Amino acid sequence: MAEAGRAQFGPLIKKFKADKVKNANVIVDFLQYLESSDLKNLKSGMNGLQIIFSHLLREGDIKTPSELPDDLMRASEKFNNWLYERYNEVHEKLRSLLKHEGSAVPEMALSAIARLLQVEGLHPIVKKGVGGTRFPNNRLQALINDLVSQETDHQTCIKKLRDYMECQDFMYFTLLSLSSIVKKYKGEKVTEMYINNLLLILEQMNITEIKDDMIICTKLFLDKSEGKADSEEARTLQASRLPYTKAKKATNTIWNEFITYPLTPDIYRRCLILIPDKVIHHLDKPLRLTGFFMDAYDLGGAISLLALQGVFILVNKYNLDYPNFYPKLYGLLEPTVFHAKYRPRFFMLMERFLASSHLPEYIVAAFIKKLSRLSLVAPASCLVLILKFIANLLIRYPGLQKLIHKPDADVFDEDPFDPDEADLSKCRACDSSLWEVSTLKQHVIPSISKATGFLEKTLPTIEYDISELVETTYEEIHEKSCKLKVHDTVPTTFHKPQGLFAHHDDKMSEVWSVM
Structure with missing residues (x-):
């Protein structure tokens, strides 16, 4: 056959x-x-x-x-x-x-x-009658129900859905289908496979445009390119709009249930990236996520940072009263952060968290001083980023420029700053200096020593753009160093050599000879 x-x-x-x-x-x-x-x-x-x-x-x-x-x-x-x-x-x-x-x-x-x-x-x-949908919901729901399996990993197939999820009508009806599936399993024990399959689909969803409580479908799964729709039908489809209230209700149903599932660190990480960017502004009660974010923070590492991003949004946009936010962020400043996969995201978020000019100076001083201390152990690929970050904070808070001008406070044993103090008001950062940054003026890499120039020159009025520095690698540093022009008059030795061993104050020839 x-x-x-x-x-x-x-x-x-x-x-x-x-x-x-x-x-x-x-x-x-x-x-x-x-x-x-x-x-x-x-x-x-x-x-x-x-x-x-x-x-x-x-x-x-x-x-x-x-x-x-x-x-x-x-x-x-x-x-x-x-x-x-x-x-x-x-x-x-x-x-x-x-x-x-x-x-x-x-x-x-x-x-x-x-x-x-x-x-x-x-x-x-x-x-369907007037106002009815043409979309074959029952068949789509059967498909989605099979993809969100409790036993089978459908990662490959779900990733292929990305092509269809760009169409707002397909995404909308998939969202409604997921809402029904989540309701079906409400209160029941779900497997890690089910959670992963469900999240893979949720990661591909994004409501792009809302107007007058309607989702505007600029790209359609059911469009005239299928080939044989008449012009009137095509015009109707191109003007398609879907009720946002139903999509919002489905989103709330899904996520209110999802955050109660037993999540692995990897699932937490993916949720903490997805929720602030695509989900939180569709939720009726975003503050319900506070416990979820705090549970994620307790996992430590990069996940803690991602959790604080969510908390920051709740504080900044939804008036969450959370006084421990900055101490928790300060606690993440450890040497390991410079080797983490999410180092770029960490610094971009920290730049955002410290962007307000209304923070107390002692909080910002603590961050400046902790970064200065970490610069002594940070990899060279991160040092320019750290120095520019410190300079930005000093530009933003001119009152803290006093940390630069303390010539007598340059001995480590006499530094009043306590890096182990969790209470930012008691770590005495304001009484210290930037002696750690001063030591980097002698760094062997020219770009690093040059970045310490703000210690001796007037700080600029415009902050540095650190987005170009967050992913600097050793390869880029080496490539940039190789392109530096070296003057011909730079001396490389004190005495002109006369041979392999025949030179001034030769000690090698006493124990070695050329055969």
């Missing part, structure tokens, strides 16, 4: 289109191909069934099944019922292939399902 199926693929399609009633068994043949273990047969079956049923949908040959008894139905109604049953069977078999062990098969099955959804949406089986 394998070779015959591949050879007759094109003729079978033509044969069916010529007389669908007489050649209806072509559908059965292609359905059998979906049972094959041969990849080419599977592909032929999926492509053939997609083409056949897309054709039937466009021609309006698949209708709502008749509920009359068999003996009262006409032959055309019986044939229609048979086509409807086969169409349902196609969707069921394609969804079952999402769990296929072959890496290519699940993606092909997903593409076939999506194509059929698109055609059915433009040529619906069930005709």
Whole structure:
């Protein structure tokens, strides 16, 4: 059957289109191909069934099944019922292939399902009235329900959904489907696989534009490019708008339940990136996330920083009273932060957290001094970033420029600053100096020693842009150093050598000789 199926693929399609009633068994043949273990047969079956049923949908040959008894139905109604049953069977078999062990098969099955959804949406089986949706919600929900599996990792397929999620109508109905799925599992124990599959889909969702409580669909899954929509239909689709209130309600349902799940550190990390950027502004009660963010903070490391970003948003936009925010941020300033994967994000967020000019000076002084102390142990690739960051804080808070001008406070044993004091008001940063930064004036790397220039020159009025420095690597430092021009008059030795060992005050020749 394998070779015959591949050879007759094109003729079978033509044969069916010529007389669908007489050649209806072509559908059965292609359905059998979906049972094959041969990849080419599977592909032929999926492509053939997609083409056949897309054709039937466009021609309006698949209708709502008749509920009359068999003996009262006409032959055309019986044939229609048979086509409807086969169409349902196609969707069921394609969804079952999402769990296929072959890496290519699940993606092909997903593409076939999506194509059929698109055609059915433009040529619906069930005709909707005025204001009704064309989208085949029931079939989409069945697909999403299979992807959000408790047992199977659907990472590959879900990532392929990204292409469709760019369409606001597809994203909207997927969101409603996820809301129903989450309700179904409410109060039940869910697996880590389910949580990961669900989050993978949520990560691809983004409501891009809202106007007058409606989601504006600028890019549509059901659009005229399908090929045969008339101009009036195309204009209607291009002007499509979806109710934001339903999307918001679904978002609240999903996330209020999601944050109660047992989450791994990796899931926490991904949630803490996603929620502040795409979720929090859609929630009815964002302050409910406070406990979630604090639980994440207790995990330590980069996750703590991401958690503080969420807390900062709650403090800044939603009036959360959280006086321990800056002490917790200060506690994250450890040598390990310079080696963390999220170092760029850390400094960009810290720049944002310390952007207010209304912070007490003792808080900012503590951060300046802690960064100065860390510069003694930080890798060279981070030093320019640290120095520019300190300079920005001094520009922002001119009263703290007194830390630069304390020539007598340059001995470590006499430094009043206590780096181990958690209370920022008691660490005595304001009484200290920037002697640590002063030591970097002698650094061997020119760009680092140059960055300490603010100790001896007037600080600029405009802050430095640190976004270009947060990802500096040793390779970039080396490349930049190699491009520096060296003057010919720079001495490299005190005495001109006369040979390998014959030079002034030679000691090597006493123990070595050239053979």
